Amino acid sequence: MTAPLIELRDVSKSFGGVRALAGVSFAIGRGEIHCLAGENGSGKSTLIKIIAGVHRPDAGTLRIDGRAVATLDPITAIGHGVQVIYQDFSLFPALTVAENLALPSEVRARRRLVSWSGVRKLARAALARLGVAIDLAATVETLTTAERQLVAIARALMSAPRLLIMDEPTTALTGREVARLFAIVRDIQAQGIAVLFVSHKLREMLEISERITVLRNGAVAAAGAADGFDEVALTRAMTGQDFAAQSYRWMPHAGRAARLELRGLALPGVLAPIDTTVEAGEIVGITGLLGSGRTDLALTLFGMRPHYHGEIRIDGTPVALRSVAAAINAGLAYVPEDRLTEGLFLTQSIHRNLLATSYDAMTRHFFIDFARARAAADAMMAEMQITTRNGDLPVAALSGGNQQRVLIGRWLMGKARILILNGPTVGVDVGSKAGIHERIRELAREGDLAVLLISDDLPEIVQTCNRVLVMHRGRLVEECDAAALTDTALAEKLKALA
DSSP states (O other): OOOOSEEEEEEEEEETTEEEEEEEEEEEOTTOEEEEEOOTTSSHHHHHHHHTTSSOOSEEEEEETTEEOSOOOHHHHHHTTEEEEOTTTTOOTTSBHHHHHHHHHHHHHTOSSOOHHHHHHHHHHHHHHHTOOOOTTSBGGGSOHHHHHHHHHHHHHTTOOSEEEEESTTTTOOHHHHHHHHHHHHHHHHTTOEEEEEEOOHHHHHHHOSEEEEEETTEEEEEEEGGGOOHHHHHHHHHSSOOOOOOOOOOOOTTOOOSEEEEEEEETTTEEEEEEEEOTTOEEEEEESTTSSHHHHHHHHTTSOOOOEEEEEETTEEEOOOSHHHHHHTTEEEEOSOIIIIIOOTTSBHHHHHHTTTTGGGEETTEEOHHHHHHHHHHHHHHTTOOOSOTTSBGGGSOHHHHHHHHHHHHHHTTOSEEEEESTTTTOOHHHHHHHHHHHHHHHHTSSOEEEEEOSOHHHHHHHOSEEEEEETTEEEEEEEGGGOOHHHHHHHHHHHO
């Protein structure tokens, strides 16, 4: 039999006495699409960094093409054909697409003078290999997430890889962008290149991979052909427990004004007039294709699109939401999709992140009551089940699921009446995802909080919400009862709008 392209045998790795991998054996064959799955902290990142030469194992062996490799560093790994596309893509945002694509080749060639015609020729050839067209003169910081990812893939393929490792490649992509990425991954496989797809999204794993290896607590919990798994089996392997699919049921309260009412709300050139209501205790899902206007609606409600027309009422009273401050004062809260760049102060403590919107309430005679503030933050950490040993740690030290709980908890401390969640479980593992969904349901069941949940994750929409609004090109085109809806039916509705 042909030896695997890459093989790890009984590999272990510890950091500061904490075991990250414990006797892991793993192999990927030539031209294979293999999914590495597991929750945050399961050891996925450590394993791929060992393959990439970033970390050296404490025990065990690494084989490439059947031969043991005594030492492996990043340069040597690249020489063996290993390329890694990390979640941040490792691109230079201020450089153009052409410069990002050509830079590795220019550095390897040690050229002292740059041929800009040669740079453009290299870049065009790299993108042509993927069959995509992106403006070579555009700076990377102006590109969409999907476009940045394509640039990262094109750059990796320029080094003639034999193994392409993609770390959480679909975290910030829409359903259509994921389908496009999968088509490109299959084209890459057809060129004889193996792909290691690192993810915790169950359906995507089953769709794209031929084999799956699941890590839990630094050890292999399950491994085998993808057709031997289903979502239930994957969830059990990743978490050690089963999570039953639940739907949210809401009973209206007679005689009470709607918590949020929109009357002809419009944004010139972006949103057509929207009329809808959201009651206290409801979880209303908003979904749609890329460019549907979902996020624009959220930003308008949060005071970030002040030039809107129409009327917004909260508890029956008209409000003018022309600024973020006005929205917060009216009881609105917004949890953005990108928590790292738009939601959290990463170098600040968990306590400070929780208290960011509450310091005014903790102030007496122009001085902050720090003891009261700390007690309130600790209470919210317990209420939101934020797992950490110390609230003084930087929020960057938390897992994605706990970071999201910090963001939600921040707004609850400010006594929000309307909570807008944009992609609340993006980049969150399956166990934390179930916990966040249950916490959202609990908050809504208490009866005084209305929730708008914006998501591309159709099972999340159907199972977490009681009502679903479908948007298309800035219009509200359909309203559905979630209890009478399946994610497959919802997917068909969106497909019909494409």
